[in-house]
Amino acid sequence: MSDWTAADLPSFAGRTVVVTGANSGLGLVTARELARVGATTILAVRNLGKGNAAAAEMSGDVQVRRLDLQDLASIRDFADGFANSTVDVLVNNAGIMAVPYALTTDGFESQIGTNHLGHFALTNLLLPRITDRVVTVSSMMHLTGHVSLTDLNWKSRPYLAWPAYGQSKLANLLFNLELQRRLEAAGSSVRSVAAHPGYSATNLQGQTGNRFGTRIWDAGNRLLATDADFGARQTLFAASQDIPGNSFIGPRFAMRGPTGQSRRSPLARNRARAQALWTLSEQLTGTEFPL
Template structure:
C-alpha cells in the first residue's frame, strides 16, 4: 500500500507529547511510534495499571498519568500537575474516545457521556494546557474525529440527548462537535497569530477495543456482532496513520483533516479527508464554543483560553479556510455573515446590509457580474422576473410552472425568450438571429437552463436562456 507511512515520521528527540487514551488501540500505536523516535510521551489514561503495562511494552521515555475525561475535576488536576512539570508541551493528541450503544449514561458532571467525554473533556484539557503549548516554537493539537461525523447534526436545544435518546446518533453528534472544535480552534489560533496549529484526523473503520465495548450491553448477541464488525475493519496500525501524520508531518498546516482515502474513507492510504458542512459553519462553531466554555468553566483568563476566547466573530467561506497567515491574497478578509443567517439576494435576514461579499459570491450574487455591475434591477419578493429577449427583465406575478410569452425587444426584433420556470420540454418559436452566436454550448448550456428553472424565485444570472429554433 502506497502513501504516507510511519517510516516518514521525523526525529522527535527533545519534544514532549501528550496522548490521551494511550493504553490501547489508536492511542497506544500513536504513543509507541512517538516514543520510538525519541519523544518524551505522557500517557494520559483513566486506568493507570493498564497504562503502566503499556509503558513497559513500548519502552522509551514514557510516563503515565491519570486522566478521566468524563470528570472535569480530573481534567483540571491532570492539567495543573502536567503544566507544572512540563512548562513546554510540543504535541497534544486528543485521542481518547467513548462509544457505548446501550442506554443513556451521564458523566460525573451530569453531561451525556459521549458529549462530555469526546468534546467537553478535551475542550477543557486543551484550554488548560494552551499556555504550555504556546511556549513551544511549533506546537500542535490533534483532534480525533470519526467517519460518523459526516451524517451528524448538532441540536443546540438538546445537546445532551435528553429527548429521544439514540446512542449511535449521540456518538456521531459528539464526534461532529469534536470536529467543529478542532476547526474553530485553528481559526482562533490563526486569528491571534499563535504558533500552535490545530489539525484533525479520523481512522476510518479500524479494529480497536471500542467495537466490542460498544456492543457489550447486548450480551452474547453483542459479542457476535462485534466479531462480525472486526472482519470489515483495517488493522489498528493502519488506522493510526492519519493522526500520526497530523501530529508529525512537517508539511502539515493548521486546519487540515486527514483520513483513509479508499472505499468511502473507511480504509486505505492517508489523504486529506472531506468535512461535514456543519464542521466549517462559523455560526455553529461560535455557538458550540460559547456553550463549551459555559459548561466546562474554562474560558478567558489565567489557566484558560486567554486571548483566543475573545477572538472576533468567525469568518465565512474560503476566508475561514485559508492557510495559516490570512486569506489567499494575503489581505485580511472582511467578516461575512454565517450560512445560517444569510438571506438570499444580498440582504441579511434581519433586514440589514450584510457587507461586501467575496470570491464566488461577488462574481454571481443575485444577478451581479464579476466586475461588480448589476445587469438589471433586482426583483421584489412577490414578483419573479422573467427574461424578455436578450437579458431584459420585467416583473411578473407568480403563475406557477407555466409558459409565459414575451414581446420582442427593440435590440433583437423577432426573438422571443422563455420563462426560467417553463418546463424543459416546452419550446417557443424564434427566428435565427445573431444572438445564437453568443449562446453557450454543451454542458454549460444545460447547466444554465437548470439554474434558470430552479432559481427563478431567487437570483437571476447574467446570461439569457437559449433561444430555440422552430
C-alpha cells in the same frame, strides 16, 4: 495523498507529546510510535494499572499520568501537572462509542462529555503550554451527526446511542475549526488539526453494551476493518507533518487507502455553528480560550 507510514516519522527527540486514551487501541499505537522516535510520551489514562502495563511494552521515555475525561476536576489536576513544563503536541485521542446512556461526574451525557467536552476543557487548560499543535481524533461517523445546541446532553429527547456518537464526532470537527480560527486571531503559531482512522478494529467496538450489536461489530472487524496500526497512521501523520491548520487527515477512500486530506460534511464546515458550540462548551466546562 501518499503511501506514508509510521516508518516515515521524523525524530521527536527533545519533544513532549501527550496522548489521551493511550493504554489501548489507536492511542496505544500512537504513543508507542512517538516514543519510538524519541518523544517524551505521556500516556494520559483513566486506569493507571492499564497505563503502566502499556508503557512497559514501549521503548523510550514514557510516563503514565491519570486523566479521567469524564471528570472536570481530574482534567484540571492533570493540566496543573504541566504548570512548569511545555507540551509540543497534544493528541486528543480517547473516546467511547455508542455506549448505553450514562452521565459523567459533571452531569454530561457520557459520549459528548468524553469525546468533546473533556477534550475541550483539557485543550483550553493546556493551551498556554502547547508549542506546536493539537490533534483531535474524529470519525467518518461525523457524517451522521447533528449538534443540538439546545439539548447537547440528551435531556429532553430520547437517547439514541449512535446519533449521540455522531454528534460527539461532529463536535470534534467543529472544535477543530473554531480552535484554529481563534489561534490565528491570537497570532499563535500553534495549529489545530484533526484526523480519523477509517474503520480500524480496536476495543472500542466491544463497548456498546449490546450483545447483538457486539456480534455484528466482531464480524465487521474480521471482514472489513483495518488494524490499529493503519488507523493510528492517520493520527501520526497529523501529529508530525507540515499541514495547514484545520486539516482533516484520513484514508483516501474513507476506510482504506493512502493517508492525506479527508472530506468532511458541510455541517463540519459551519463556522457559525462552531462558534456557537464553543460558547456553549465554555459555559458547560467553565474553561475558555486562554490566548
